[in-house]
Amino acid sequence: MMFLNGITWLLVFQLAGEVAVRLLDWPVPGPVLGMLMLFIVLLVARQVPASLDTASTGLLAHLSLLFVPAGVGIMVHADRLLAEWLPIVAVLLVTTLLTMLFTAGVMLLASRWLAPGYQREGQSHD
Amino acid sequence: MTEPDLADIWVYLSASPLLGLTMTLVAYLLAFRLYQRSGGSPMLNPVLVAVAMIILVLLVTGIPYRDYFDGAQFVHFLLGPATVALAVPLFQQLSRLRQLWLPVAIAIVSGVVFAAGSSIALAWLLGASTETQLSLAPKSATAPVAMGISETIGGLPSLTAVLVVVTGIVGAVLGTRLFQVCRIRDDSVRGIAMGVAAHGIGTARAFQVNNTMGAFSGLAMALSAFATALIVPWLVDLIGL
Numbered sequence A: 001m002m003f004l005n006g007i008t009w010l011l012v013f014q015l016a017g018e019v020a021v022r023l024l025d026w027p028v029p030g031p032v033l034g035m036l037m038l039f040i041v042l043l044v045a046r047q048v049p050a051s052l053d054t055a056s057t058g059l060l061a062h063l064s065l066l067f068v069p070a071g072v073g074i075m076v077h078a079d080r081l082l083a084e085w086l087p088i089v090a091v092l093l094v095t096t097l098l099t100m101l102f103t104a105g106v107m108l109l110a111s112r113w114l115a116p117g118y119q120r121e122g123q124s125h126d
Numbered sequence B: 001m002t003e004p005d006l007a008d009i010w011v012y013l014s015a016s017p018l019l020g021l022t023m024t025l026v027a028y029l030l031a032f033r034l035y036q037r038s039g040g041s042p043m044l045n046p047v048l049v050a051v052a053m054i055i056l057v058l059l060v061t062g063i064p065y066r067d068y069f070d071g072a073q074f075v076h077f078l079l080g081p082a083t084v085a086l087a088v089p090l091f092q093q094l095s096r097l098r099q100l101w102l103p104v105a106i107a108i109v110s111g112v113v114f115a116a117g118s119s120i121a122l123a124w125l126l127g128a129s130t131e132t133q134l135s136l137a138p139k140s141a142t143a144p145v146a147m148g149i150s151e152t153i154g155g156l157p158s159l160t161a162v163l164v165v166v167t168g169i170v171g172a173v174l175g176t177r178l179f180q181v182c183r184i185r186d187d188s189v190r191g192i193a194m195g196v197a198a199h200g201i202g203t204a205r206a207f208q209v210n211n212t213m214g215a216f217s218g219l220a221m222a223l224s225a226f227a228t229a230l231i232v233p234w235l236v237d238l239i240g241l
Helices: A002-024 A030-045 A050-061 A068-075 A078-083 A085-114 B006-015 B017-037 B046-061 B065-077 B079-085 B087-092 B094-125 B130-136 B143-153 B157-181 B187-209 B211-239
Strands: none
Touching: A002 A030, A002 A050, A002 B079, A030 B079, A030 B087, A030 B143, A030 B211, A050 B079, A050 B087, A068 A078, A068 B017, A068 B046, A068 B065, A068 B157, A078 A085, A085 B094, A085 B130, A085 B157, A085 B187, B006 B017, B017 B046, B017 B065, B046 B065, B046 B157, B065 B079, B079 B087, B079 B143, B087 B094, B087 B211, B094 B130, B094 B187, B094 B211, B130 B143, B130 B157, B143 B157, B143 B211, B157 B187, B187 B211
């Protein structure tokens, strides 16, 4: 029952998000708005119900599995990928790693300036 | 009684969603076990290995992707509820976020702008078509979000889905090595960078390093999904694509 209750809550918030996005004609995907709505409800409730915790932990623990069907879709785009392989491979490799470095750099500088008192957690303290 | 005809059984199986769904789960479980056996070698990323196994089976048996997806869509569908579920770790990280909210917000917004801007710029520079450029723009956001944005800005959602998965694999496979080489050791910094650049697949990798890096990566993935949805359509408009 736990998991069923939790997954039902997730679906209800996704549904609410999908409906709201269409009613308001917003460019934000429905599940993202659903996530924000659930976050606000959790802020008000001040705690995560056990059922919701069970369902979300279960789903997020196997998040990588959920990407497999979309990944197999690479078959369908074989022609485009062959025709434009150079820009696609270059963009995927170069910009992903640059984005990581850039974001890490900004985060390092910003936290040094704006949150100097924050207790750093290194690899040894997990 | 006639002998059960293997060809008949095959006709049933190849038309039934059962085959695609089962294949997805079996391939993933095998890939995951292989990954664990290897001691967590990032090169044997479970998504990468599972996708390769399934493509091989589909090519050998001649099952078209559409028939495979009839079954696999049940797994794919769960990306929606999983996105909603991100609210839970986000809420649980609230105390950490309270101390660091301003640096995190600055890092995520600039990371999202950088990810989309550099993708469009490099793709354009190397002569990619406008459709490909637009499909690449949201590649660092998690799949359901990126597909929605791709559709809004005039890219190809199904191509974006593939690019998102490959982006995540690149981040998961090379990210931790990159942090080592550049001597970035702070878990909050590594987690935020991983989540912004490589969404859920990167977050799965971050959780294997340690819980702090995973939590920050999940936080960054959730916030950057939201930021990407707000910023990228506007950015594309600004560039005039």
